[in-house]
Structure formats: structure tokens, C-alpha cells
Amino acid sequence: MKFRNLAAAAAAVSMATAPAVAAPVSRDAAPAEADSELGGSGVILGILAAALVIAGIIIAVDGGDDDPISA
Structure with a gap:
């Protein structure tokens, strides 16, 4: 993988994760009366x-510079 492809992938990942790591805002949660029936964990998702x-990103940056094989 060429350095420019690696730089492009790193830039794309940093732009995608920037909103997720924004400054934390202190918010109080409303009291829940009952547990959710869906369950599960957002961490896995x-x-x-x-x-x-x-x-x-890896698939997009691959470049596809393979030579075709024909007989």
C-alpha cells in the first residue's frame, strides 16, 4: 500500500470519528419507569x-492495479 493511500485512509477515519469524540456535554438522563424490551448493547454495534x-476504506483505497489474466 502506498503512503498516499495510507494517508487518505487515515484522513477518512479521522473525519468519520471526529463527531464521536467531540467535547462531552453534561446531560442528566430522565428517569426510566421500565427497562427496555429490546436489550442488547450499543458497544457491539x-x-x-x-x-x-x-x-x-481499505476496499476503496485498494487501487485495483492488478493486471488482468487472459489466455
């Missing part, structure tokens, strides 16, 4: 989304 973003 966040990790999966980050992996998909990174995989998309």
Missing part, C-alpha cells in the same frame, strides 16, 4: 460499524 468503515 459501534465496533461493528467501525469495522465496516475501515473495511470500506
